[in-house]
Amino acid sequence: MTRNAVRRRLREVFHGSVGDEQGGVDFVISARPAASEASFHDLKEEFERALRRLEVGGG
Structure with missing residues (x-):
């Protein structure tokens, strides 16, 4: 997967998890590099786990 494809996936994960409610x-x-081999589901799970650790949201 190309760098731009990973970027698009991560952008979609971000907007699906956080949306416009970033709270400043x-x-x-x-x-x-492993992100290029990860599925969309894996990227989403890892991002939401990171949000929970930060207590920012992500459900």
């Missing part, structure tokens, strides 16, 4: 919080997402 900035997010920086750093995709590791």
